[in-house]
Amino acid sequence: MSNATATAEEGATDGAVSNYGQRVSAAEDADDLVVEQDRRRTGRWRGIVAVALFAGAVGVLAARPFLLLATVPVAAFAAYPRLTGSPKPTLAVERTVDDDTPDRGADVEVTVRITNTGRWPLSDVRFVDGVPPMLAVRDGSPRHATFLWPGSTTEFSYTVGAEYGRHQFDPVTAMLRDVSGGTELEATVESDPATVLTCTDAVPEVPLRKQSRHSTGRLVTDDGGAGIEFHRTREYQKGDPMSRIDWKRYAKTGELTTVEFREERAATIVLLIDARQSAYRASAEGEPHGMAYNLAGAEQLLTALGETRDYVGLAAIGRQFCWLAAGVGIEHEVTARELLATHPVLSTVPPDEEPPDPDEQAAELRKRLSGDAQVILLSPLGDEYITSLALTLEANGHPVTVVSPNVSSDASVGARLASVDRENRVSSLRQAEIPVIDWTPDQPLGTSIVDVMEVEQ
Amino acid sequence: MTNVVYRPSRVSSAIAVLAAAGCVAAVGSVPEQYTGIAVTLGGVLVLALGTALYNRGIRFLGFPVALVGLLVAFGGFAVGVALVGSYQASLTLRGELLGLLGVPFIALGVVPLSRRLSRRLVSLGFALLVIGVVFVGAFNGTGTDPLPLLVGMVAAIVAWDAAEQAINLGNQLGTRARTWPSELSHSGGTTLFGGVGIGAGLVMINVNVTDLPLASLLLLLGAALVLMVALYK
Numbered sequence: 228m229s230n231a232t233a234t235a236e237e238g239a240t241d242g243a244v245s246n247y248g249q250r251v252s253a254a255e256d257a258d259d260l261v262v263e264q265d266r267r268r269t270g271r272w273r274g275i276v277a278v279a280l281f282a283g284a285v286g287v288l289a290a291r292p293f294l295l296l297a298t299v300p301v302a303a304f305a306a307y308p309r310l311t312g313s314p315k316p317t318l319a320v321e322r323t324v325d326d327d328t329p330d331r332g333a334d335v336e337v338t339v340r341i342t343n344t345g346r347w348p349l350s351d352v353r354f355v356d357g358v359p360p361m362l363a364v365r366d367g368s369p370r371h372a373t374f375l376w377p378g379s380t381t382e383f384s385y386t387v388g389a390e391y392g393r394h395q396f397d398p399v400t401a402m403l404r405d406v407s408g409g410t411e412l413e414a415t416v417e418s419d420p421a422t423v424l425t426c427t428d429a430v431p432e433v434p435l436r437k438q439s440r441h442s443t444g445r446l447v448t449d450d451g452g453a454g455i456e457f458h459r460t461r462e463y464q465k466g467d468p469m470s471r472i473d474w475k476r477y478a479k480t481g482e483l484t485t486v487e488f489r490e491e492r493a494a495t496i497v498l499l500i501d502a503r504q505s506a507y508r509a510s511a512e513g514e515p516h517g518m519a520y521n522l523a524g525a526e527q528l529l530t531a532l533g534e535t536r537d538y539v540g541l542a543a544i545g546r547q548f549c550w551l552a553a554g555v556g557i558e559h560e561v562t563a564r565e566l567l568a569t570h571p572v573l574s575t576v577p578p579d580e581e582p583p584d585p586d587e588q589a590a591e592l593r594k595r596l597s598g599d600a601q602v603i604l605l606s607p608l609g610d611e612y613i614t615s616l617a618l619t620l621e622a623n624g625h626p627v628t629v630v631s632p633n634v635s636s637d638a639s640v641g642a643r644l645a646s647v648d649r650e651n652r653v654s655s656l657r658q659a660e661i662p663v664i665d666w667t668p669d670q671p672l673g674t675s676i677v678d679v680m681e682v683e684q
Numbered sequence: 685m686t687n688v689v690y691r692p693s694r695v696s697s698a699i700a701v702l703a704a705a706g707c708v709a710a711v712g713s714v715p716e717q718y719t720g721i722a723v724t725l726g727g728v729l730v731l732a733l734g735t736a737l738y739n740r741g742i743r744f745l746g747f748p749v750a751l752v753g754l755l756v757a758f759g760g761f762a763v764g765v766a767l768v769g770s771y772q773a774s775l776t777l778r779g780e781l782l783g784l785l786g787v788p789f790i791a792l793g794v795v796p797l798s799r800r801l802s803r804r805l806v807s808l809g810f811a812l813l814v815i816g817v818v819f820v821g822a823f824n825g826t827g828t829d830p831l832p833l834l835v836g837m838v839a840a841i842v843a844w845d846a847a848e849q850a851i852n853l854g855n856q857l858g859t860r861a862r863t864w865p866s867e868l869s870h871s872g873g874t875t876l877f878g879g880v881g882i883g884a885g886l887v888m889i890n891v892n893v894t895d896l897p898l899a900s901l902l903l904l905l906g907a908a909l910v911l912m913v914a915l916y917k
Contacts (some may be wrong), residue, residue, distance in 0.1 A: 271848055274807070275841070276912045278814050282837070283905050285818050294821030295904070296888060297833040300881025304841055305912055307877055350873060351866040353856055370688070370861035372853060374869035383862065402856060406873035408849065 261318060262398070265413040268308070272409055275304045308409020316352070317345035320399050320418045328425050329389040331671075334365060335424060338384040339399065341416075343375035350374055350406040354383075357397025357415075359424070360519040360575040362387040389426045391671055392523040395568045396422040397575075421568075431673050433531050434662060434680055435494050436601055436626030454488035461485055495538040495553045495600040498525050499592070500573065502545025503585060505609030507577035508645075510636040517607030519575055520632030520668055524605050525567055527672050528630070533560040540600070545572040548588040550595055589616055593623060602627045607634045608652045609645075621661055629656055629663040630672070688858035691739075692802065695867040696850035697794035700806075700843045701728050704790050707813050707839035708783040710832050711820040714771065717781055720764020724784055727757030728791040735795045750795075757788035776823050783816025783840070790843060794850050806847040813840035834885045838878035845874045 279301040286294030321340040329335050339356050343349055356369035367385030375381060398415040460473055463483035473484045500521050509516035525541070532539045540553030541563050549572040551563055567573055596602070602620050606613045608631045621627045631653065635646035653663045666675040705721050712718060734750025761784045768777040789809030796802035817836040849870050853863050 269852075271852075278841075279912065280909065282814065282818050282821070283908060285822050287902055287905050289822040291821050293830040293833055294818065296830050296885050297817070297821055297837045298908070299885040299888060300834060300838050300878055301841065302908055302912065303877070303881040303884065311873075350869045353853070353863075353866070355857070368688075368858065368860040368862070370857040372857055372861060372863035372866040374865040404870075406870065407877075408845075408852075408870065 261316060261401075261414050261416050263412065263414045266313065267411055269404070269408055269411050272304060272308045272407065275301060279305060308405070308407040311405040311407045311409065313410040314349055314352075314403040314405055314412050315345065315347065316343075316349060316401065316403050316412065316414060318342065318352075318401060318416050319344050320416045322356070322396060322399075322418045322422045324422060324424060327423065331389055331391055331426055333389045334386045335389055336384055336386050337369070337396075337422075338382060339369075339371075340380055340382045341375075341399070341401075342380040343377055346377055348374070348376050349403055351404040351408065353402040353404075355400045355402075356385075357399060358387060359394035359396060360515050361390045361392060361523050362394055362424070363390075387424075389424060390523070391426050392526045393564065393568075394424040394426075396424075431531070431677065432680075433496070433528055433535075433537075433603070434628055434664065434676055435496065435537075436628060436662070454491050456489040458487045458489045461487060493536045493538060493555075495540070495597060496532060497540040497542050497553060497596060497600050497602050498528055499602050499604045500525055500541075500543040500545075500549075501604065501606030501609075501613050502543045502549075502572050503609075503612075504578055504580075505613075506545075506607055508607065508609055508634055510634045510642075511638060514634075515668070516575075516577070517609065517632055517634040518573075518577075520607070520634065520666070521605040522567060522573060522575070524630050524632065524666065524672055526564070528603060529560065529563055529567070533557075539563065541566055542592055542595075543570070543572045544585055544588040544592065546578050547572055548591050549573065550592075552595070553597070553600065585612060585616075589619070593620070596620075596623075596625055598624070600625055604629045605631075607632050608649050611652070614652045614656060617656060617661055618659055621659060627661050629653075629661060630666060630676075631663055632666045632668055634668070689739075689860065690799065690854055691859045692794040692796055692847070692850035692854040693857075693859065693863050693867060694850075695864045696846045696853065696871065697791075699867070699871045700794055700847035700850060701725070701787060701791050703839050703843035703846060704783070704787045704809065704813055707836045707843060708781065708787065708816065710836040710839055711783070711817055712780050713832075714768060714777060716767035716771075717764050717777065719767055720760045720781055720784060722760075723763045724757050724760025724787050727753050727755070727760055728788065729753070731757060731788075731791055731795065754788060754792070757791060758785070760787075761785050776820075779819045779823055780816070782819050783813040783836075786810065786812030786816065786840075790847050794847050796851075802851050803848070806844060806851065809847075810840060810844035813843065830885065830889055831882075834882045838875075838882055842871065842874050842878060846871045 279298045282301060283295055283298040286292070286298065319342040323338045325336045326333070337356070339354070341354060351372065352375055353372040354370065358364060358369050365386045365388050367383070369385050371381065371383040373381045396418070398417040401414050401416055403412045403414070404410065461484065463472065463485050467485045471485050471487075473486050476482065476484050502518060502521070506517045506521060529539065536555060538553040538555050539559070541549070541551040543549040549566070549570050551566055602625050604613070604617055604627055606629065608614065608629070617627045617629055633649070635649050636642045637646060653665060656663050662679060664675050664679045666672055705725050708721055709718065712721070731750050731753030734746050734748070734753050736746070738746030738750060740746070761781055764781045764784060765778050768774050768781070771777050786809035789805050789812065793802045793805030793809060797805060817833060817840060820836070821833050849867060853867065857863060
């Protein structure tokens, strides 16, 4: 049971001033969680002046005082939005899920309770709950509009279908209008701690390329040394450990030989997430976009890698460059997860404009990648740039594996063309001997990986 | 993610159509006109039924039903016009029904005929309602009771406001969300404020502004104009 409560108080801010994305905190409440995004006039009553003038003019021209009189209420409506003031919300959000570690495909009921903790009634509040992009709403609606007396609570619930991965709910978006609808305030209300749905994922093994650095791990190499699997025997050299001497052979032949095993080493893996605009394409409206799958894939790979001794790092190119140096251990994994869930580059909301220059970010990435680091690139392969980046990294000596969620569709001619383009990119990468895991999102990532690995063997 | 159906919300749409019919009824004066209004409302009901069927996927049935509903809704005006023909001042009585043409347009706006056009259709319907009320005011100005005009004007505004609310709620939240409390509170607020406006109008009659000469009325209009410009500065 995940239970999150957020108390929020919007402090003394000037009515019309928009505090874009700024945390508005009140003196008495230190952990304020309403973030005002935008306050604007809707201007919906603007046209009413024309009506008043028209009726008034006809009244005067036809010399009908009653008609002129009838413009009184109309003119009053012109002033209506000025009289109602703008909403000053104080809201508390509580979100509960009936099972926060569901099985894949299970229905999870999400209940959101929102309380008006302020002093004024809110005549028109609209809520859109921040459903994680990968989760499909199966029943009910995460959207709700109501009237809230001070102190009263509204409750709505809906059902989502669980998908693999760790899904963090986004803050509730609240749109508040005054009773005339003349002013609209958009704000986000967080629940603290954030609600998280974790669905145990099923990536059995992360596909790694055969190259690594010299510390013990699970990557079985072709180099002889300490390990489990027999590699070869060779002539004894001074300094070889006694335990590795083949004593049976010594007893038989009198020659000293040393047994070598295949060395198992740890790899350094950097999960590189493509978060540029082209990654935000979806197969259809309302379907999760490529970025959502990128994040889900990264999440699953991170979990699988967390069970090994491999060094894992995280990088993303998009709005800006995002980097987490490779590390190992539970603490590092937690940091990586937090970064995945919260970093602005990894937001599930598409960027408004094309990022400044991906080349600079790519250069920064190459600078920071350690000499023997492998790269697992998560990208829907939406454009040519990402292919060339993969080829460049490979050429620079960083073995690249591409995990590509397939978000192409054949709904229209353009979509079919994009789909063919993507096929071409996949095959050009495979020609360069870069393994590509073509992940069709209706099957688990693990299955796609196993398929590709079976083909390779 | 799931597809959200963005359509104007139902409660406000119903309020809009009823208020629009109320606007016409307020300025009407003979029972035959009410027959026309009833026919139009019946047509709108059938139109709503037809579109509901259409949206549920029963297109072959929904489309003709909606079309019949629309024709009947417009036919309400024709029925009203034909029925009042026997009266002496039939032109005035027909003019009083002008607003009835606006009702189906508002209904088309909130059904909606097309998401892009819905606001325009509602505005067109609202304009027809206002023209109807103004026509009555201009031709029937010798009447002694200003209340129908005031109520008609406010009802037209309530209708437009509810239709617009239905559209913007539908755009933001879709049809599956439960929205009726905020719709009722919004339209309730508008109606209440309209009532205050009507009250103010009636008070002004009692202080006898209606006996003022035309020049003073013109001055009043000018003053109102200045006030409105100031409001939007």
